[in-house]
Amino acid sequence: MALRIYNSLTRSETEFQPLEPGKVRMYVCGITSYAPSHIGHARAYVAFDVVYRWLKRHYLVTFVRNFTDIDDKIIKAAHANGEDPMTLSERFIRMFGEDMNELGNAVPDVEPRVTTHIPEIVRMIETLEQQGFAYRLDGDVYYEVKKFQAYGRLSGRSLDQLEAGARVEVDERKRSPYDFALWKAAKPGEPFWDSPFGKGRPGWHIECSAMAEKYLGVRFDLHGGGKDLLFPHHENELAQSCAAHGTPEFANVWMHNGFVNLMPEGCPKCEAAVPEGAKVEAGLTCAACGYLFTEEDFKMSKSRGNFYPIREVLARYEGEALRLFFLTTHYRKPINFSHVLLEDAEKRLDKNYETLQEIERFTTQQTFTPGKSFAGIFGFDPLEKFKEAMDSDFNTAVALAEAAEVFRLANDLLRGDENKRLGRVLSPEETSRLLLDCQEMIRSMGDILGLWQAEPRAYLERRKIAKSSSLTMTPAQIEALIVERKEARNRKDFRRSDQIRDELKAKGIVLKDAKDGSTTWTVEES
């Protein structure tokens, strides 16, 4: 089956055909580095990371994601704390890199910055000026949207419609309120570069056009970003690039991811609206379902302005859990951010790693004999269905369902008694071989989704430590009680052994007895 992608430009899902056989060139709009990146960024870049990984399976991909490192907001933020704009920008770029790493996102092939591409930008503005698409105004240079026939094609609006809406503040000097700055004259105290238009800096939009051209050419395959960028950012990029290149097309396929919505003023669990005048604060319960509001819920409601920094989330949850949470919803649909859902994702991930650990334990202790493959024995191939899901406009929700099937089968195999699906008992050798197949499938799916790549033992150990922070006992004390319980069990003193179990349970520690007689412990999440 061929890969089909929803194209914002045509508003339809179509089969993907690279411009150049075997190769894909993609551009994704990066951040403006003036503040810590938020969960909206996290979702967008996880979504496009999966796109990148999937495309890499079939093509030689060049992935470009820029940094807009000079901009009004950066200058403003820098002035606010008496810092050099470049220093501030650099700091947030570094933070962004750390956040992306925690989320398991691959590093793009090129991460160009505006400030190191001023000549390319200036050259493009000059071209636009020569072609009659730009005009100068008091040291600024503007793009004249009326000169570009197809303006509005991407976002599906006409200039007439836009002007009827008229929510932009009107700058009387401009020929149209929708004309946008290609170059901005420097005000005193602002950073600037010399140019034929005077001292100044690039406007927003032009940097992406110039850098895309430099690294990907006049035409390329994919252009991505958040839904909010569709207008005006992408519309303007398209207008600039086509005008400067004298071509009717720019990116072949435009992809836009849906938003992360923060919870409204209501209960995060049952979504019951908070009655007028009622107080919502941490420690109170929801009248409808009894859910206990936490500090975070409250904070989230207050910060509807999109500011939930990635690192605040990562301080409490595994980056991989946040990733899994995003992937349970198709990338184009909006997703509601909530702690309840994130905890679900984290629990699911913990169980996945427990299964992976069990597989490892079993298969390293057991030899296997070659024989029929997984698909040959079970009569179906989860990997094929997984691929079909990915080919359907990157349907990670369905892909995840296929992965869940493999995990269930692996657990079934690990039980060691009659296999329910096959209706017979498998030999250890056969079980081992099938488990290795499962492991291989999970690794392979995970390689695309950016999940399940950690060493299970290391992951589980880290989780245990993270969850232990609220514990009143040290691991050594716990281990000592486990030893005592084992002795009690050996002499069949179940009263004492259960007493120890209950004691630990009360402190949030759950014991797990394995078949081989060993006992492990996990921390119950509060």
Added chain:
RNA sequence: GGUGCCGUCGCCAAGUUGGUAAGGCAUAGGUUUGCAAAACCUACAUUCACCGGUUCAAAUCCGGUCGGCACCUCCA
């Protein structure tokens, strides 16, 4: 005012070129266990906001109603 999206089990969420409802969490019963935990098995939407239409057949198409959201201004 303009443009677009969405409303599927208690919660999250697939499915919309029409053909008889994926998966996860939760819940109930069972197997297993000295007891647990985990795991596995079984059950859990004759129904897809509502109303009407097209059709042999609709969650999927058409019209309408109600409800939620986004964009048109910086924003992933």
